[in-house]
Amino acid sequence: MRKFKTESKKLLDLMINSIYTNREIFLRELISNASDAEDKLYFKSLTDSSIQLGKNDLTIRVSFDADARTVTVSDNGLGMDKDGLDANLGVIAHSDSLEFKTAQAANAAGAADEAANAEDDEREESAQVNDVDIIGQFGVGFYSAFMVAKKVRVVTRKYGDEQAWVWESDGVEGYTIEPGEKEGHGTDVILYLKDNTDEESFDTFASEFGLKDLIKRYSNYVRYPIQMMCTKSRQKPKPEDAGDDYKPEWESYSELETINSMTPIWKRRKSEVSQDEYNEFYKSQFHDFTDPARTVSVHAEGAISYDVLLFIPGRAPFDLYSKDYQKGLELYSSNVLIMDKCEELVPDYYNFVRGVVDSQDLTLNISRETLQHNSQLRAIAHKVEKKITGELKKMRDNEREDYEKFFENFGRGLKYGIYSTYGSAKGELGELLLFYSAKQEKMVTLDEYIEGMPEDQKAIYYAAGESAERLQKMPMVTGVLSRGYDVLLCTQDVDDFCMQAMMNYNEKDLKNVASGDLGLESESDKTAAEEATKEHEALFTAMKDALGDKVVRVAVSPVLTDAPAAITSEGPVSLEMEKIMAGMPD
Ligand code: ADP
Numbered sequence: 044m045r046k047f048k049t050e051s052k053k054l055l056d057l058m059i060n061s062i063y064t065n066r067e068i069f070l071r072e073l074i075s076n077a078s079d080a081e082d083k084l085y086f087k088s089l090t091d092s093s094i095q096l097g098k099n100d101l102t103i104r105v106s107f108d109a110d111a112r113t114v115t116v117s118d119n120g121l122g123m124d125k126d127g128l129d130a131n132l133g134v135i136a137h138s139d140s141l142e143f144k145t146a147q148a149a150n151a152a153g154a155a156d157e158a159a160n161a162e163d164d165e166r167e168e169s170a171q172v173n174d175v176d177i178i179g180q181f182g183v184g185f186y187s188a189f190m191v192a193k194k195v196r197v198v199t200r201k202y203g204d205e206q207a208w209v210w211e212s213d214g215v216e217g218y219t220i221e222p223g224e225k226e227g228h229g230t231d232v233i234l235y236l237k238d239n240t241d242e243e244s245f246d247t248f249a250s251e252f253g254l255k256d257l258i259k260r261y262s263n264y265v266r267y268p269i270q271m272m273c274t275k276s277r278q279k280p281k282p283e284d285a286g287d288d289y290k291p292e293w294e295s296y297s298e299l300e301t302i303n304s305m306t307p308i309w310k311r312r313k314s315e316v317s318q319d320e321y322n323e324f325y326k327s328q329f330h331d332f333t334d335p336a337r338t339v340s341v342h343a344e345g346a347i348s349y350d351v352l353l354f355i356p357g358r359a360p361f362d363l364y365s366k367d368y369q370k371g372l373e374l375y376s377s378n379v380l381i382m383d384k385c386e387e388l389v390p391d392y393y394n395f396v397r398g399v400v401d402s403q404d405l406t407l408n409i410s411r412e413t414l415q416h417n418s419q420l421r422a423i424a425h426k427v428e429k430k431i432t433g434e435l436k437k438m439r440d441n442e443r444e445d446y447e448k449f450f451e452n453f454g455r456g457l458k459y460g461i462y463s464t465y466g467s468a469k470g471e472l473g474e475l476l477l478f479y480s481a482k483q484e485k486m487v488t489l490d491e492y493i494e495g496m497p498e499d500q501k502a503i504y505y506a507a508g509e510s511a512e513r514l515q516k517m518p519m520v521t522g523v524l525s526r527g528y529d530v531l532l533c534t535q536d537v538d539d540f541c542m543q544a545m546m547n548y549n550e551k552d553l554k555n556v557a558s559g560d561l562g563l564e565s566e567s568d569k570t571a572a573e574e575a576t577k578e579h580e581a582l583f584t585a586m587k588d589a590l591g592d593k594v595v596r597v598a599v600s601p602v603l604t605d606a607p608a609a610i611t612s613e614g615p616v617s618l619e620m621e622k623i624m625a626g627m628p629d
């Protein structure tokens with residue numbers, strides 16, 4: 044028995060107990076290693092003409108034995124010799140794959156420099172850089188097997204060698220390496236699952252359903268076929284002599300099935316993929332039953348290369364505005380899922396956007412669950428945001444009906460985005476807002492409102508309340524309308540907050556018609572109103588006394604035209620906001 048190096052032992056303990064938060068990722072790690080081994084052999088075949096093999100010959104096989112409680116991940120890749128086993132599986136945190144990758148990267152550096160930051164579908168396929176897509180780099184993934192296994196046995200035979208080797212370990216003290224037998228090159232990793240305890244069961248890992256689920260979830264886009272013997276059922280053929288009362292009989296049989304879909308849809312050019320395919324992918328990946336409203340893809344190559352596929356959903360998920368809703372895009376690195384919902388990739392106000400980001404250039408941290416350097420991520424996030432904004436503007440300008448539907452679904456979030464960033468997102472989002480115009484009786488953008496303003500109008504007017512019908516009857520609204528000025532009727536609770544956070548739009552102040560000072564009245568109107576107030580002081584004092592604390596002041600309005608009286612507010616908190624805040628839990 045060889046002992047693990049002391050550092051290795053400590054690391055192993057750390058690994059099993061704390062680096063990974065989710066033990067089911069063991070399968071992802073083993074499959075990634077298998078894929079790396081296939082890649083290594085494939086790459087070797089490119090330079091060594093004695094290796095006759097096509098990419099289709101390379102496959103990964105997952106199998107299980109429910110009774111013996113074992114799971115096996117097999118590949119027909121490069122395999123390892125005795126020294127390789129010792130070096131790679133005896134020393135934790137030694138990554139041969141990283142060395143391999145680094146060596147390849149040095150060769151490929153020239154080619155990568157040439158590839159400019161080509162975007163969208165103008166992407167240039169740069170030589171062989173993309174053909175080697177080694178996933179491993181930390182030299183710890185393999186040990187995640189010990190989160191679910193009490194013993195791991197590796198049977199491996201290096202390509203070109205006659206002798207196979209068996210590595211075995213219980214993951215605690217050390218490991219053994221013995222000569223063994225194996226047909227063909229490649230590696231079998233056999234896990235002997237831990238015993239179930241009262242708290243934990245490991246049985247799903249030795250089941251067809253459980254393994255299929257994990258493969259689909261974590262390794263769906265691994266570039267080699269991941270195959271599994273699956274149980275299926277079929278109708279037995281009808282016997283010749285079957286009578287009229289023959290009832291069809293069923294039998295089960297086994298068939299080798301490829302579980303993963305391999306070519307990631309986001310890596311394909313938009314022109315090669317039908318909208319139907321995108322829709323199906325969206326619905327199955329993001330568990331929606333409605334087609335997406337828009338699909339956006341980005342392919343960038345250069346300092347950081349990445350592929351992005353974004354969807355604007357066709358309807359709002361039921362929990363979008365709840366506390367539990369989690370925004371984020373799926374993050375892949377070299378076709379392997381790193382994170383389900385990477386929050387850093389989308390701003391809060393685009394939290395409804397679903398999609399995938401895949402980049403082989405991300406610096407992952409040891410567990411692959413989080414990222415080490417956020418600058419790369421930030422660059423991608425910036426691009427994602429620009430793309431979404433661009434798509435929305437395109438929709439707003441060219442397909443207004445679709446856009447209004449979109450805005451019905453997600454407009455509230457955009458407005459909230461302006462409010463929650465204290466107006467700093469208004470540059471990005473202001474143009475995207477729609478409000479109901481009292482004059483035009485339809486949804487308009489703020490720019491359209493401004494276009495329709497008479498020359499003497501200085502500010503943008505809006506009214507906030509429960510319904511457009513009621514707002515339309517508000518004396519302050521009719522007052523403004525009668526001057527030939529339009530009023531935006533805001534009926535969402537966030538509207539007034541959003542308007543106040545923006546303060547102005549394109550140098551035009553945003554004014555709530557229910558606030559005292561509208562800037563509508565001329566100086567002479569104002570003086571006349573003040574004089575009238577003084578003149579009838581006794582009356583107004585009596586009215587104020589009668590109303591008590593319900594009002595601050597009673598005075599003559601310089602603004603009203605048709606209506607006899609109106610309630611208005613002074614200061615930054617409008618009547619509507621007061622109502623909303625009064626209804627909020629403390
Ligand atoms: P990493 O994949 O980050 O290098 P791992 O702990 O997952 O780290 O694996 C350690 C090393 O063991 C790999 O770099 C590779 O050299 C070797 N290895 C693991 N699994 C296989 C396999 N299926 N075939 C060949 N080599 C393997």
Ligand code: MG
Binds near residue numbers: 072076184
């Ligand atoms: Mg690995």
